Amino acid sequence: MISNTHIASAFDRDLETIQGLIMKMGGMVEEAIENASTALLDSDLDLANATRRGDKAIDALELRVNEEAARLIALRQPIATDLRTVLSVFRISAALERVGDYAKNIAKRTEILQELHPVEGGTASLKRMSKAVQTMLKDALDAYIQRDSALAYDVRARDEEVDQMYNGLFREYLTHMMENPRNITACMHLHFMAKNIERMGDLVTGIAEQVIYLVDGVLPDEDRTKADITSTTRGGTVK
Template structure:
């Protein structure tokens, strides 16, 4: 099950980075490939859930082993959601006109994606290795993603105020950034599962947040 979980993590991370690259070049074909790749992520996540349920039914695991299985199940669901967010980014990219305000904004979105992928990788390793220190570090760094999102939102809002023609493309970019920020939240969720697995308790303090929260 662990090997399948690590493969799922790799697929979700790759989908997110591929979506960012497709956005930066406004490559519709690359966006279509990201959309198509989500099926493999969904299938693998479903396989992991079935594998975990079968393991619980057949082996009656001890409390610590049961925590590990349940942690992997929950983390796999988070990775499946990351795949959905990558697909959403690709769909928005496909709808963006070539006049979209990509200069500067697409680079910020790519940097957000790079950080999210790094945190997903670290959170996954923390879960597999039961590394509480690494999981704690991932949880703290979610604040960096929030701050990048807030900065981008303010920039897009200013751009929209300059001309009504900028509103549509800017809204697409805002929704793209929000999906990536939410993918970062799932990295934090996996890190919290890793902490539970390593320590037996969930974090008591609330997640750190950068302040600006815009629902979409």
């Protein structure tokens, strides 16, 4: 058995710095979600464009977080719980980076939608769904910093509501498409936006599960993504 050679206070100080960077990254991703959905709702192309451009800073921060975490491992050589804590940094930063990518993709599609036949009421539900995910992310990050597994379990439970919103939108857009073929292209883009938000919810749930793993030492059973039932139903209730 190799002895634990790191100096606890130095390790903790370095870890706090990294966690600070993760919180900064998380704040940028929350803002990207907010801006992407606001740009969509208000047809604000400047905001959509700013959201797209802003993703580069998120990507750069992920690289920096990963470099700092690798440096921490090399310098302090943590084992056991400390090692698990540092390794979770890579997973959380990767999840945040991907949530940022989805926000960027929503902003891109917002720009396209402006040129298409408008779909009535197509964006308000997306904004609500997006807001739910944004709040989940905020709470998941709070749970991370406070090592609060109860809050993390709560975030995880709320992902089901997001999945249900997605299932509702899936049917709603199918109905619009069937009622009027001029809606088809716009609804395809709205559909992908809804799917992007649903995937964001899964990624935020993954962050919450990392918190649960850090605090309780076990990962919850993997059954959280099955509430997207659109891949297992015929959508047969639409007209």
